[in-house]
Amino acid sequence: MDPGFHGETLQDLIRSLVAYEQRPAVVAFDRKGSRTWSFRDLLDAATRLAAGLAAEGVARGDHAILCAPASPEWIVACFALIEAGAVPVPVDTQAGEEELRHILRDSDACRIFTVTSLAERLTKAVTRPACGLILLDADEGEERSIRRYPIAAGGRFPAVDRDDPAVLFYTSGTTGLPKGVPLTHGNITSNLRALLNEHLLSADDRLLLPLPLHHVYPFAVGLLTPLASGVPVVLPHSLVGPQILRSLTEGQVTVVVAVPRFYTALVTAIETRMQRSGRLVNGLFRLARALSTALRRRFGWRVGRRLFAPLHRRFAPRLRMVASGGAALDPDVAWKLEGLGWQVASGYGLTETSPILTFNLPGARQFASAGVPLPNIDLRIAKSDPASPHGEVQAKGPSVFAGYRHLPDQTRDAFTEDGYFKTGDLGSLKDGALYLSGRVSSMIVLPGGENINPESVEAVLEHSESIREAGVLEEHHRLVALVVPEASATRGGEWELEPLIRREVQRLSATLPSHRRLGDYAITLEPLPRTRLGKIRRHKLRELYTQVKRQGGVVRQKGPMPVEQMAPEDRQVLEQPEGQRVWDWLPRRFPDARLTPDTHLHLDLGVDSLEWLSLTLELREQTGLDLSDEAIGRIETVRDLLREAVEAREAAGAGEDLLDRLRRPLELLDERQRRWLAPPGAMQRTFGAALLSLARLVMTRAFGLTMQGVQHVPRTGPCVLVPNHTSVLDPLALIAALPRPVLDHTYWSGWTGIMFRNAVMRFVSRATRVVPIEQGRSALTSLAFGAAILDGGHPLVWFAEGGRSPDGRLKPFQPGVGLLLQARPMPAVPVWIEGGYEALPPGSRRPRFRPLRLRFGPPVAPPALERQGTGRRPHDRITDALHAHVAALASRSGSIDAPD
Incomplete structure (x- = not known):
């Protein structure tokens, strides 16, 4: 395809885009759909x-x-x-004050x-009174x-002419x-023409840009x-x-077009x-990828796509x-990407070189190298040690900048006497390709x-399955490192972590x-400081290392x-208002925990277990977030929670809307879940009656x-029995205590981790008549079971x-x-079970035959509970x-009743 641009300035580039007229230029996805801007739309608005x-x-x-x-x-x-004729200054939205x-x-x-979300922060940072603020997202x-x-x-x-400033970038530092x-x-257009002349894109392409x-x-x-x-850019x-x-x-x-961290992820x-598909599927996948990669490396055959x-x-x-x-x-x-069937292109350069110096074209298969220089770039290696093949990479060409803004001394240090830019990277040239070494x-x-x-x-250390990151530095004339363990390595506590890392x-x-x-190392649970492109901020390592060693451990x-x-990808999640709201709520919910x-x-x-009931309710009420059952099932870490928050639609209000949904509980349950509410069959009733009789005995x-x-x-009639809970013996004690006419119609809330873990259970x-309360389910699903049981006229035992x-x-x-009693104002019967903890505490498998005692309190109506309790919301006061x-x-204490 003809590149379509031969100008000398970005003004020439912008005006040349009129040739593409009504073709799509930008496709921007939002929560519900996408917006497509044609080249004409873009140019007219500009x-x-x-x-x-x-x-x-x-x-x-x-x-x-532009922030x-x-x-x-x-x-x-x-x-x-x-x-x-002005100069845009693109700025990181996550830049510090x-x-x-x-x-x-x-x-x-x-x-x-x-x-709008960044306006207040930027206004506070303004040092020039006449600096006007324009909102890109305002009506x-x-x-x-x-x-x-x-x-x-x-x-x-x-x-403007080619020597005028076009864009002012600030290095990530x-x-x-x-x-x-x-x-x-001239810097930017010379690099742009060199890339266009490689004909990397065709008229049918559409390019995803998941980067700021x-x-x-x-x-x-x-x-x-x-x-x-003329290729549209897709913005996620x-x-x-x-x-994505x-x-x-x-x-x-x-x-x-992305950075290495994107492809690693x-x-x-x-x-x-x-791996989650099972050992057989995973084994076949790895074998197929190894075969595909080997054929690609050895013969150049591309079989991965098929x-x-x-x-x-x-x-x-x-x-x-x-x-x-x-990077x-x-x-x-x-x-691995090539083995899976995708062509891989990579480049090397710096902000100061506009940016590309070398490029690995698709099909080059030389991933150990940084690629060959672009045609208009002159590279050389300045060796400080003649015996070493490595030296500083130096570059000259039309895309190399002229100097830093307001920093004449640093500009002077950045160039050689004959005008080559010192990249600060070490490397060597072999067969025309550049190989970098630090x-x-x-x-x-x-x-x-x-x-x-x-x-x-660092690369060697990070090959360990227990080490996520490593930052190597020099301390007292020896190599030391800051080591960040993988999350899985920290589960056993500090006593197991330190020997493992050692x-x-x-x-x-x-x-x-x-x-x-290494002569020494220190373990930190905090990620190493990095730039938005993932490079370690090495000047901060010594301070962190000293801090860890001073504290004498992890x-x-x-x-x-x-x-x-x-990490950059985590910060970008917090740019979304949903992610930020949840992150702001977490310290209030878990004030004594370290949150990363x-x-x-x-x-x-x-x-764990029924804690999700509380968590999802609080999330909804405090942040407006309504997580689906499927989303909760995918959440393991705070990162998962933040990402699911960004994905989830905001709840359409809280409070009464939530109660309205609970008043139609069957709509919240799927067909499989509704089957748990049906009366047990004849064989199940017989078996259940025998079990209940055995438990009473x-x-x-x-x-x-x-x-x-x-x-x-x-x-x-329906009621909710609310006992304390210290032992797995508690439900059995209730079974023995309840009158038989009540027991025969009572339903129980049961955690799936115990009561539903296999076919027998x-x-x-x-x-x-135990209904499943699942760890991987939202509060509404669990409460819907309770509401539906009460609607059916049955007693319900709820371990609150x-x-x-x-x-x-x-x-x-x-x-x-x-919330259940607010939606269904049935009598609540308080119950105290005494002795269960002494007989069989959590974690113990062998019971000790200690006496058990149950006390039932008089039933209390939810309106009375609401008047008696304290809290901001009605269901808080009832609880x-x-x-x-x-x-x-x-x-x-009181009189003792005998079981019926």
Whole structure:
């Protein structure tokens, strides 16, 4: 395909896009659908905005901040500024307060384009009073909206030349505050033409860009290159898995431009799916991929697309090529992608080089190298040691910038006397290809003169299944490392974690030359500090290492992890308002816990069994989030919860709406669940009656069961019996205590982990009228069972604590019982079971035959409970009062009743 662009400036590029007219230019997905902007739509909106900005005094060379997620409006604002002769300054939406103030001050921006959610933060950082703020997501009537400019605006704009600044980027900064990198029109267009001349894209392509636009790599390669080729750019709604999958399929994507972390996550997700499919399926998958990869490496044969056709159809039917940049792509990941049937392209460059210096074209199969230089790039290796094949990579060419903004000393240090830019990367050239071996600034020189590339040592350590990340540094003339364990390695506690990591470090260090082995290490549960592109901020490692060693062990902190310390993909989830609301709620719900994306809800926060009842209700009421049963089943970590929150639709209100749904409980249950409400069959009834009779015999004879107040239990009609819960003997004690006419119609709430774990237990549950309360189910599903049972006129036993007490003391009640009684105002009978904890406490398998005693309190109507209790909402007051009634029975004594 003809590249379609031969100009010298980005103004030339924008005006050349008119040739594509009504072809789609941008497809932006949102929660419910997508918006498609044609090239004509894009150009018309940019021209109107440019005219409006010019009329407001924005002049050639002025700077304007663009701080917003990728969107068609972001592109319109960028193009409008370029048309008006101004200089866009793309800024990271997750930049810290200090970085924002520095960029605003250093760029001397006259306008800020942003979105409503970021407006307040940016306004606080403004240092120039005349700096106007324009909202990309505001409605047309809003005073600061980008849409306020007139429909028919025209005018002549100042012409720019190739040496004028086009875009001002700020480096992500691994060593302090970001530096301004002004790229001229000639810098960017020379790199753009070189890429277009490789004919990587065709007229039928559609390119997915799951990256923010404040880096030059996604801006130039992911945005300008496809648009200059007439290829539409697809922007996903968010970076959570289902939305990426939706964009790939519905967007009919053929090419993806992303960073290595994206592809590593993609490969991991596919492998995890295969592992969950069973040992046989996983084994066949790995064998097929190994065969496909071997044929690709040895003979160049591409069989993966046919071999994994079902995977391609499900995942991305039209995807043919994945392009990686921004950091080095792991060759192992690249070969896995090739083995699965996708073409892999990769590039190397820096912000200062606009950005691409070298490129691995699809089909090159040289993933160990960074590729060959683009035709207009001159590379050389400056060796400090003649005996070493490696040296600093230096570059010259039209895409190399001229110098940093306001930093003459750093500009002088960045160039050689003959005009080559010092990239700061170490590498070598072989057969025309560049091979990288680390950063000059991160190289460690030991007292013996050995040069150590820390990344090579880190790569070895990170091959361990127990080590997620490693950051290597020099301390007291020896190599040391900060080690971040995998979440699975932390489950046994600190006593098991430290020996495990020690064994792994010793084992892996033994595979390295002696001068590259670690002399010491420290374990931290916090992710290593990284830039948005995933590069370690090495200047921060020493401080963290010293902190960990000073604390004498594994760093275990409380409270939420600072957002700026999170991995880039986790921070992007928090850019979505749903994810941010849940993250803000978690510290209120778990005030004493350490909260990170890797925090496990069950193992670290104790969310198990019926705790989900409370959790989902609180989520709905506090954040407006209504999780489906399927979503809850996928949640293991805080990261999973945040991503599901972004995916889930906001609940259509809370409070009364929730009660309305509970008043129609059968609508909340599927056909399989409704079967648990049907009366048991004749054989099941006979078997159940025998079991109940046996339970009554054992509890009265072996445990000497006695009871008080059994006359308080209504003999007919629905009611809710609410006992305390300390032992698996509690239900058996109730069975023995309840009058037979009541017992024959009583239903029980039972956790699926015990009562439904196999076919035998399911038969027992069916025979004894136990309904499933599932850990992987939402609160509404569990409460719907209770409401439907009460609608049928049956008594219901509901263990309101959400699980057995670990110490025998009464735990707080979960709010579900209050909500159930608010929706169904039936009498509630408080019950106290005494002796169960002493007879068979949680964790014990052998009972001790201690006496058991039951006390039944008088039934209480929900309106009376609501008047007696405390709390903000009606069901909170019902729950509180009911808890008090059960607690009062603990010290009450009276006459002893014999079982019926």
